[in-house]
Amino acid sequence: MTALGKAFLFAVLVFLYLPVAVLVAMAFNASPLYALPFEFTLHWFEALSGNAKLIAATRNSILIALLTTVIATTIGSLAAVALSRRRFRGRTLLQLLLLPPIAIPWLIIGTAMLVFFFWTGIGRGLHAMVLGHVALAIPYVVLVVGAGLNAQRIDLEEAAMSLGSTPRHAFFAVTLPLLMPSLVAAALFAFAVSLDQFVVSYFLATPGVSTLPVEIYTSIRKGFTPEVNAVSSLLLGASMVLIVVFARLSGMGGVGGRR
Amino acid sequence: MRTLVDRRRFNLMLGAGVAAGALGAAMPRARAAGKITVLNWQGYGTDEAWALKLFAEQTGIEVVHDNYNSEQEMFTKLRTNPGAYDVVVINSAWTSRIAEEGLLEPIDFATVPNAVDLDPLLKDSGNFVFDGKTYGVAWVWGMNALGVRKDKAAGVDSYDVLLAPESADRVALFDDAITEIGIAALMLGQKIDDPSDMPAVIDKLKAMKPSVKLIWSSEDQWNKAFSAGEFDYSIYWSGAAGRSQKAFNLPVEFIVPKEGAIGWLDGLSVPASAPNKAEAVSFINWMIDPAFYVKWATDVGAPASANTKAMDELPADDPQKLIHKTEYLKQLQFMSPMPDERRQAFVDAWEEVKAFYAS
Amino acid sequence: MSEPQGAAPAPRSLRPGTVTALLVAPAYAWLTLAIFLPLVAMLVFSFLTVAPFGNRVAEFTTTHYLVFFNRPYLVEVALRSLALGAWTTGICAAIGLPAALALSRAFRGRTRELLFFLVILPFWTNGLVRVFSWTMVLRENGILDDAVRVLWPAAPSFGLLYSQPAIVIGLVHAYLPYMILTCYLSVVAIDDAVLEAAKSLGARAPVVFWKIVLPLAAPGLIAGSVLIFVPVIGSFMEPRILGGKAGVTIGTVIEDQFTQAFNWPLGSALSFIMLAVVLVIFAVFSRALRGRLTAS
Numbered sequence: 001m002t003a004l005g006k007a008f009l010f011a012v013l014v015f016l017y018l019p020v021a022v023l024v025a026m027a028f029n030a031s032p033l034y035a036l037p038f039e040f041t042l043h044w045f046e047a048l049s050g051n052a053k054l055i056a057a058t059r060n061s062i063l064i065a066l067l068t069t070v071i072a073t074t075i076g077s078l079a080a081v082a083l084s085r086r087r088f089r090g091r092t093l094l095q096l097l098l099l100p101p102i103a104i105p106w107l108i109i110g111t112a113m114l115v116f117f118f119w120t121g122i123g124r125g126l127h128a129m130v131l132g133h134v135a136l137a138i139p140y141v142v143l144v145v146g147a148g149l150n151a152q153r154i155d156l157e158e159a160a161m162s163l164g165s166t167p168r169h170a171f172f173a174v175t176l177p178l179l180m181p182s183l184v185a186a187a188l189f190a191f192a193v194s195l196d197q198f199v200v201s202y203f204l205a206t207p208g209v210s211t212l213p214v215e216i217y218t219s220i221r222k223g224f225t226p227e228v229n230a231v232s233s234l235l236l237g238a239s240m241v242l243i244v245v246f247a248r249l250s251g252m253g254g255v256g257g258r259r
Numbered sequence: 260m261r262t263l264v265d266r267r268r269f270n271l272m273l274g275a276g277v278a279a280g281a282l283g284a285a286m287p288r289a290r291a292a293g294k295i296t297v298l299n300w301q302g303y304g305t306d307e308a309w310a311l312k313l314f315a316e317q318t319g320i321e322v323v324h325d326n327y328n329s330e331q332e333m334f335t336k337l338r339t340n341p342g343a344y345d346v347v348v349i350n351s352a353w354t355s356r357i358a359e360e361g362l363l364e365p366i367d368f369a370t371v372p373n374a375v376d377l378d379p380l381l382k383d384s385g386n387f388v389f390d391g392k393t394y395g396v397a398w399v400w401g402m403n404a405l406g407v408r409k410d411k412a413a414g415v416d417s418y419d420v421l422l423a424p425e426s427a428d429r430v431a432l433f434d435d436a437i438t439e440i441g442i443a444a445l446m447l448g449q450k451i452d453d454p455s456d457m458p459a460v461i462d463k464l465k466a467m468k469p470s471v472k473l474i475w476s477s478e479d480q481w482n483k484a485f486s487a488g489e490f491d492y493s494i495y496w497s498g499a500a501g502r503s504q505k506a507f508n509l510p511v512e513f514i515v516p517k518e519g520a521i522g523w524l525d526g527l528s529v530p531a532s533a534p535n536k537a538e539a540v541s542f543i544n545w546m547i548d549p550a551f552y553v554k555w556a557t558d559v560g561a562p563a564s565a566n567t568k569a570m571d572e573l574p575a576d577d578p579q580k581l582i583h584k585t586e587y588l589k590q591l592q593f594m595s596p597m598p599d600e601r602r603q604a605f606v607d608a609w610e611e612v613k614a615f616y617a618s
Numbered sequence: 619m620s621e622p623q624g625a626a627p628a629p630r631s632l633r634p635g636t637v638t639a640l641l642v643a644p645a646y647a648w649l650t651l652a653i654f655l656p657l658v659a660m661l662v663f664s665f666l667t668v669a670p671f672g673n674r675v676a677e678f679t680t681t682h683y684l685v686f687f688n689r690p691y692l693v694e695v696a697l698r699s700l701a702l703g704a705w706t707t708g709i710c711a712a713i714g715l716p717a718a719l720a721l722s723r724a725f726r727g728r729t730r731e732l733l734f735f736l737v738i739l740p741f742w743t744n745g746l747v748r749v750f751s752w753t754m755v756l757r758e759n760g761i762l763d764d765a766v767r768v769l770w771p772a773a774p775s776f777g778l779l780y781s782q783p784a785i786v787i788g789l790v791h792a793y794l795p796y797m798i799l800t801c802y803l804s805v806v807a808i809d810d811a812v813l814e815a816a817k818s819l820g821a822r823a824p825v826v827f828w829k830i831v832l833p834l835a836a837p838g839l840i841a842g843s844v845l846i847f848v849p850v851i852g853s854f855m856e857p858r859i860l861g862g863k864a865g866v867t868i869g870t871v872i873e874d875q876f877t878q879a880f881n882w883p884l885g886s887a888l889s890f891i892m893l894a895v896v897l898v899i900f901a902v903f904s905r906a907l908r909g910r911l912t913a914s
Contacts, residue, residue, distance in 0.1 A: 001823075002723070002724045005716075005719065005720030005723060005724035006720065006724045006725070008716055008717065008720050009717055009720040009721055009724065009725075009733065012713060012717045012794075012798070013733070013736060013737070015791065015794075016737065016740050016791065016794065016795065017740065018755060019740075019748050019749075019751035019752050019755065019791065020739075020740050020743055020748070020751070022751040022754055022755060022761065023743060023747055023748060023751045026751070026754075032507070033482060033483055033486045033507055034483060034750075034754060035486055035487070036764075074644075075644035075645040075648060076645055078640075078641045078642070078644060078645065079641060079642045079644070079645035079646065081641055082637075082638050082641035082642045083642070086634070086637075086638050086641075088635070088638050094642060094646065096897065096900075097646070097649070097654070099844070099848060099893070099896060099897065099900070100653065100654070100657060100893060101649065101653050102844075102845065102848045102849050103848045103849070103851075103852065103892065103893045103896050104657065104852070104889050104890075104892075104893060105852040105854070105869055105872055105873070105889060107872065107873055107876055107885075108657075108660060108872065108876070108885065108886060108889045109653060109656070109657070111335070111660075111876060111882065112653075112656035112657055112659055112660045113652065113653075113656050114335070114339055115339065115656070115659060116655060116656035116659050117656075118339040118340075119659075124340075131648075131651070131652045132652055134648060134652070135648055135649055135651075135652035135653045136653075138645050138648065138649055140845065142645065143800070143841045143844060143845060144799070144800060144803065144841065146837075146841065147800045147803050147804060147837045147838050147840075147841035147842075148803040148804075148807075150804075150837040151803060151804040151805075151806075151807045151834070151837050151838065152807055178807075181734075181803060181806065182803050185738070185799050185803060188735075188738050188741075189738075189741070189799075191742070192738070192741035192742055195742055196741070196742075196744060196745050198746075212744065213744055213745075213746070216744055216746055216747065217328075217746060228744070228747055229747060232743050232744050232747055235742065235743070236739065236742065236743055239739060239742050240739065243735045243739070244732075328877070329877040329878070331876060331877050331878070331879075331880045332877065334880065338671050360671075435878065436874075436878055436879075468863075471863045472780060472862055472863065473780055473862035473863060474862070474863055474865075476858070480859075483750075483753075487757055487760075488758075488759070489757065489758070599668065599880070602879060602880075603879050603881055606874060606875070606878050606879035606881070607689065609878075610689075610691075610692075610871060610874060611689070611691045613863070613866050614691040614692065614694065614695050614866050615691070616863040616864075616866070617695070617698070617861075617863060617864045617865065617866035618694055
């Protein structure tokens with residue numbers, strides 16, 4: 001059974017990484033039109049090092065994504081705790097209100113934000129983009145952390161309390177450590193949502209300032225070249241390194257070590 | 260990041276100004292002199308690095324760009340960013356509509372020396388005129404017609420090839436209601452921007468279902484799909500066909516069939532709220548200069564210039580010159596302004612056709 | 619924002635209602651400013667004849683909400699979009715839950731951590747480039763065909779690109795990690811002792827799965843379904859790029875209203891109708907699943 005499980009997961013990972021492998025491979029392929037047969041070259045990485053615009057855009061994307069992750073994970077988790085653990089009137093309504101940000105197409109939300117921010121003087125720029133990104137990431141954080149909370153046995157917290165702990169202490173000592181995997185997953189989601197968000201960024205960025213997905217999207221008119229693959233591959237590589245480092249440092253016992 | 264902070268303060272100020280009804284009034288702006296912002300499609304001439312460098316050397320003016328991906332978007336950006344842009348590229352079918360909203364500045368051709376060489380048919384096009392004033396400088400023109408793979412192009416002289424058996428599953432259409440309705444209107448001998456028999460137009464398009472494989476929406480998508488051999492016949496832009504040949508050696512031939520082609524004319528305009536109007540006009544003058552156009556067309560590939568002198572200076576065997584014959588200017592139906600209801604009717608018709616293709 | 623609770627326990631430093639309010643306020647205040655208020659503006663637009671810009675006079679009208687009557691060809695498009703959502707969510711659940719189980723049961727420690735992150739990593743690649751990579755795999759004489767021909771040279775082309783299946787493949791690929799992760803977060807909390815006890819009482823694997831694992835995994839399945847079904851119905855990137863002429867969804871229709879027609883009222887109305895349909899579907903489902911959705 002375990003062997004079957006391992007094989008199945010391996011197959012799933014192959015499926016997930018197939019286009020990623022193609023993406024990385026094409027970063028090393030000479031044809032600007034992604035035509036095969038494969039011809040190895042480092043030309044696109046060289047071109048990338050001279051492409052100041054794309055590099056600046058990538059830097060902006062990462063900065064905004066980090067900011068978004070911190071803010072969204074924090075306030076989203078707080079809300080998730082309330083929605084999952086506390087009974088109050090209006091709870092269902094608040095849960096339903098998480099749906100519009102993911103249901104309404106981003107094009108509508110982006111246009112709505114553009115118009116509303118213009119009318120209210122909030123305008124465009126870094127602040128507007130972060131405003132938008134965090135708002136779009138919050139539902140993911142709440143849903144993921146909520147799922148993690150709901151899956152946990154509340155009687156553990158109650159057991160701690162019956163042994164004399166206050167609810168607050170029970171939360172911090174018992175629930176929060178168990179919640180770590182969910183928090184990490186939610187943070188990673190928020191980061192992904194922000195990093196790949198182009199519609200909202202596109203509408204709310206000031207002229208001349210850009211993010212990576214916006215650069216890629218607007219260059220589909222002219223033609224995106226494998227330079228885009230090159231920068232995506234570099235980002236991917238950097239993420240892998242970062243994750244390994246983070247995992248070592250945080251010692252994610254909640255995910256791996258417990259059972 | 261420095262610019263972003265300035266922008267925030269700038270926008271808050273602007274918001275207050277708008278609320279006070281001071282729209283369009285001169286306001287203090289935190290902007291460096293000798294810098295202009297241009298709004299255009301990405302990679303469409305105005306952002307050629309060498310051209311901007313030459314311009315900066317000659318005039319000391321720095322050029323920054325913002326892009327759009329559809330005319331609607333350009334319109335929205337103009338409406339929601341007063342004072343942000345100095346030059347904007349507008350398809351002549353839209354110029355008078357945008358001018359009507361008070362968003363554009365009339366052009367004084369005395370300040371545009373190169374304009375004397377513009378073809379009068381284009382320079383004086385009614386599309387640029389609103390209320391007796393001209394709001395755009397004719398820049399480049401092109402056509403939408405057939406783009407056919409070279410080894411299938413022999414003898415193709417009609418849009419009927421899109422209905423023929425040999426094109427089954429080998430056709431790529433352009434995802435633009437105005438163009439596609441227009442093509443079908445040409446096939447039926449009707450006007451492209453006001454067909455007299457819309458149901459017949461819709462049926463004509465629906466009849467292409469067995470032939471249509473994909474519907475492209477960007478030049479890049481066209482290039483990649485064509486080079487992968489996915490289709491042989493398509494509705495394509497004339498300037499793009501030249502670029503595809505030049506940049507990627509793609510074996511595509513641009514054909515203007517006997518029914519005609521759809522013409523379009525892009526113009527350079529100055530927003531009414533532009534903070535640097537004089538610099539904007541000098542940039543426009545540079546854009547219609549033969550020195551700019553010839554290098555753009557020969558190095559990169561471009562549609563036809565409205566400047567006859569510029570077209571003359573192209574080498575005789577240049578594909579752009581061969582495709583964009585000047586006699587077409589008299590024959591072509593050009594995309595023109597149309598009332599919103601009709602535009603909506605076009606979009607609805609095309610949406611119905613696309614839904615039919617998908618069913 | 620939130621109401622005071624019922625029979626409050628012994629007074630503490632802060633009233634429970636205040637605590638709840640403080641917990642939800644930051645997130646929902648943010649959402650209100652950035653999303654709900656702008657959407658209210660769009661909602662207002664959807665009842666106007668035209669977007670109120672420039673010198674256009676806009677009048678009140680409900681005609682946009684009758685869009686499915688006025689344009690009956692859209693009904694099939696809407697149904698197809700819902701079907702796309704159902705297929706994608708179903709396949710993601712069918713693959714995602716077993717994968718989550720495998721991840722939580724078959725691996726331990728460092729390996730499990732590593733695999734956990736590997737599942738998330740594809741998210742961090744750009745969506746557009748990823749979808750484009752799928753076109754390279756699925757097209758005629760593309761990578762998939764080449765790979766199969768290594769084993770069987772005479773194989774005909776799969777011809778998957780520009781079809782509904784291609785869209786589903788692209789969407790499943792894009793959204794599968796959501797399901798795997800939300801299910802994982804649920805099943806990782808399942809105590810081995812419970813499963814052992816069930817087995818020792820004679821229950822066989824299918825029964826264990828059906829009666830114990832599935833209910834405990836429900837929160838994850840539900841969260842995952844929400845995160846997948848809802849955006850998929852409005853998706854337009856995968857349908858456009860992978861679907862060819864078959865790639866028409868409510869999402870692409872809405873996009874066309876904004877980019878080709880400048881008909882913000884109609885585009886907004888379509889979006890809100892879609893939102894209403896989604897809410898109805900979830901209302902119906904949650905009634906059926908009440909009791910499993912939230913703990914205690």
